Amino acid sequence: MHKKPLSKQIYDARWCYLFVLPCSILTGMFVIYPIGMSWYFSLLDWSGFTKEAKFIGLQNYYEAVNDEFFWDAFIRSFIFMFGTVPVKIVLGFIIAVFLNNQVLKLAPFFRTVIFMPVVTAIAIIGIVMTFVFSPFNGPANKFLMSTNLTSAPIDFLGNPDTVLPTVMGVYVWKWLGITMMYWLAALQTVPQDVYDAAKIDGAEGYRLWVHIILPIVLPFAIVIILVEAVGALNVFPLIETMTAGGPFFSSEVMEIYIFRTAFVTDSGTMPRLGYACAAGVFWGVAVLFITVLQGLWMRRTRRI
Amino acid sequence: MSRYLNFIAEKNQVKYLIITIAFIIFSFFWIYPLLWVLSASFKTDFEIWGGLGLIPDRLVWENFERAWFGANMGRYFFNTLIITVVSVIIVVVTTGMFGYVIGRYSFPGKKILIGILISTIFIPQGYTIIPVFDLLNNLNISKNLIGLTLATAGHTPVIYILLFAGYFSRVPVELEEAAKMDGAGFVRTFISIMLPLTKPVVATVSILQVLHAWNDFLLPVVITLGNPDIRTLSVGVYAFKGEYFVDWSGMAAASVITILPIIVLFLFMQKYFVEGVQGAVKG
Incomplete structure (x- = not known):
């Protein structure tokens, strides 16, 4: 077929361009432009509230990588990810397997409750969880004491040793419903005849699941892990409202660190948007790196 | 159509009963914190910390009065409602148009456009928040609801676009050709033929955006730092905690005001919630 010249192609598609324009502008303003600008801001010594900004090159980055709190928050974000994602994946799978049974009459009800x-x-x-885990007669402590599991109330959120596991537990509780839904979608792709045939052949229990079902849902599993991993790195609202990073920074993950250096003037110092941007860029690149790694892994596994 | 992998046999009643009971107990613990805050919103402060029971002695409606008027939750409720409704309209229209041409047409630059979009899918909000704040300041819309609404609509649209594009690409070509024969132009074909066909996707995308807009926290907390008047519900409850930290029952009522509308919406439109969530991994 004779190919039209580019200018004609573009002219013919003028409506297409008009149709992609509104969304492109919006995304450009609030996603693409901010990505570019945060690179630029990260090179400035700038409070964000005045016009005075001084170009200081990579000095913000230099300061960040030499800040103990920065690395603590950085590592804590990954502890959070490795501590929550496997739990969600496994627990979500088990629940989905049970709720995928037609025979279980109450399955839709359980699904609603978990979601x-x-x-x-x-x-x-x-905010509600700060009450639930309150050491002063909070329901969690009340329950533990009334069942004699502990004799003294536990200060879940006030103790640096228990705060992170508590927040991680709440995170799993909050989002497990999504993981369950992902797995339910994955299980829908297992062909009924494969399942029936395997049962007739006498595949039972774990053999059925490990050898028949698991290979079929594996491509899904990788997408689920990817989505979950990135999700577990974005936990600002939960931690900010539960602990604000405390006590003594012991639950401060990366996003809290960025927020604190950018907007919270705790010791009366000026906020430092330039510095916070440098931390944010460093963080964004780290997340991107992980995403790309997982993406490669996904492609390799799918090819097999 | 649903597929079920029934490994619980109907005949095995004991196994069935054990699993059902285990799930009932599990569900109760799972839902307890939400029931607890609902019941706390009707209790007195004294009663809240008194026991684990969920039934209040009498319904203390004054808690809601204090939250709605005293803590300004009434105003925050309407702020949130406006932001949610307008951002849903913006998102459905813009991503619907985008998804339509991506799903049905090819044109120079299409691949680049898709590539740029996909690359934004995992951008953390914490990474873009500072320039967004700065941008709204520079445009002079950071002090009213316009800026907050636009920014709420302007997060990465990838999943919405994929949902729309996938659906539009499956609409038979004949429909479009028939419309053309009738003399309908590009825009009319889209509005009168295509858009009505995608009601399920519109519903799914709307629900996802409602969930996002109503529950968002980082963006509104940053934008409203110096502007209590345009706070959303989530930010309002958070500020409530800072200002009246001893009014537990009032705070519980404020929390219920925030979460109840979405839970009710979810109970009635569960199908679309599920489709929206699952769309993320199916694509």
Whole structure:
């Protein structure tokens, strides 16, 4: 077929360009432009509230990589990810397997209940959980004491040793419904005849699941892990409302660190948007790196 | 159509019963914190810390009055409602148009456009928040609801676009050709033929955006730092905690005001919530 010249092609598609324009402008303003600008801001000594900004090159980055709090927050974000994602993946899978049974009459009800926290505002969850885990007669402590599991109330959120596991537990509770839904979608792709045939052949229990079902849902599993991993790095609202990074920075993950250096003037110092941007860029690149690595892994596994 | 992998046999009643009971207990613990805050919103402060029971002695409606008027939750409720409704309209229209041409037409630059979009899918909000704040300041819209609404609509649109594009690409070509024969132009074909066909996707995308807009926290907390008047519900409850930290029952009522509308919406439109969530991994 004779190919039209480019100018004619573009002219013919003028409506297409008009149609992609509104969304492109919006995304350009609030996603693409900010990505570019945060690179630029990261090179400035700038409070964000005045016009005075001094170009200081890579000095912000230099300061960040030499800041103990920066690395603590950086590592803590990954502890959070490695501590929550496997739990969600495994627990979500087990629940999905049970709820995928037609015979279980109450399955839709259970599914609704488990999904309920997902639709609840995350900031509210954080605030409510500060009550639930309160050492002063909070329901969690009340329950533990009334069943004699502990003799003295536990200060879940006030103790640097328990705060991170508690927040991680709440995170799993809040978002497990999503993981369950992902797995339910994955299980829908297992062909009924494969399943029936395997059962007739006498594949039972774990053999059925490990040898028949698991290979079929594996491509899904990788996408689920990727989405979950990135999700577990974005936990600002929950931690900000539950602990604000405390006590003594012991639950400060990367996003809290960025927010604190950018906007919270705790010791009366000026906020430092330039510095916070440098931390943010460093963080964004780290997340991107992980995403790309997982993407490569995904492609390799899918080819097999 | 649903597929079920029934490894619980109907005949095995004992196994069935054990699993059901285990799930009932599990569900109760799972939902307890939400029931707890609902019941706390009707209790007195004294009663809240008194026991684990969920049934209040009497319904203390004054808690809601204090939250709605005293803590300004009434105003925040309407702020949130406006931001949510307008951002849903913006998102559905813009991503619908985008998804339509991506799903049905090819044109020079299409691949680059898709490539740029896909690359933004995992951008953390914490990475873009500072320039967004600065941008709204420079445009002079950071002090009213316009800026907050636009920014709420302007997060990465990849999943919405994929949902729309996937659906549009499956609409038979004949429909479009018939419309052309009738003399309908590009825009009319889209509005009168295509858009009505995509009601399920419109519903799914709307629900996802409602969930995002209503529950968002980082963006509104940053934008409203110096502007209490345009706070959303989530930010309002958070500020409530800072200002009246001893009014537990009032705070519980404020929390219920925030979460109840979405939970009710979810109970009625569960199908679309599920489709929206699953769309993320199916694509």
